[in-house]
Amino acid sequence: MENSYFNGISCPNEYVLALKDTLNVITGKWKLAIVTTLLFEKKRFSDIQRMIVGITPRMLSKELKELEMNGVVVRKVYDSTPVLVEYELTDSGKKLKHIIDTLVQWGLEHREQAIAAFAEAEA
Amino acid sequence: MENSYFNGISCPNEYVLALKDTLNVITGKWKLAIVTTLLFEKKRFSDIQRMIVGITPRMLSKELKELEMNGVVVRKVYDSTPVLVEYELTDSGKKLKHIIDTLVQWGLEHREQAIAAFAEAEA
DNA sequence: TATAGCAGTATACAAAAGGATACTGCTATA
DNA sequence: TATAGCAGTATCCTTTTGTATACTGCTATA
DSSP states (O other), X not given: OOEEEETTEEEEHHHHHHHHHHHHHHOSTTHHHHHHXXXXXXXXXXXXXXXXXXXXXXXXXXXXXXXXXXXXXXXXXXXXXXXXXXEEEOHHHHHHHHHHHHHHHHHHHHHHHHHHXXXXXXX | OOEEEETTEEEEHHHHHXXXXXXXXXXXXXXXXXXXXXHHOOBOHHHHHHHSTTOOHHHHHHHXXXXXXXXXXXXXXXXXXXXXXXXXXXXXXXXXXXXXXXXXXXXXXXXXXXXXXXXXXXX
């Protein structure tokens, strides 16, 4: 396994790429919101739009395409009339729950300390 | 504990805020790079700048201020001559290692599947 | 036949994030 | 006394990200 230098620290190349991949998937204003609604169950475009308050169809379309490109979501088209489209998480997508939990956990543990630090920095 | 609606899903208000806090800390082009270099040991401004290839002093300064505001980093000024400034992770900051590990882990597990999905979406 | 819903796209714009470059005041060292 | 290093700041610009608004083609239902 080859190593690369990330911030002067030698570490496996894959680690750096893996980190970038993950960040790619979870950053973006609506990405985690979309993933969260889909964790429950697969949904249609208009369902998602209704559940996520404030999202425009343009952004929903864009984010869904990126999630699909990244293998987090699959778009299923049923050729009924009228056409039915459903968005569903892949296995990888479902595993994002663990990441979300970890992020929430850190946030909870950190919250009080952060508030204190912020108050101090303000003063 | 009060609940709020996140994407139409009822969940504790704190969870949503906690998630936002964490995302605030880890998003930004250089945030995790800075945290990673500091995980090793505390460092001076110019040390960090040397280790993170490509970062400008402007961005480093900006990101460090935000990390400090968020209680992830502490800025220590020793009034020697010339003045010595050191940046160090707080306890919360050190705990970000767990998040980074989780992100890398997901990325590694996901990588092969993602590549396949991408190839398919292209075709 | 008019209306509403589905699944989006198109165009234009505003805001946020990040980059390039130059500069500051300080001091230790050659 | 000139130079280099420390710890940044200031100004301007480009790129990326996200918003607003209108529109498309299709079809089921009233």
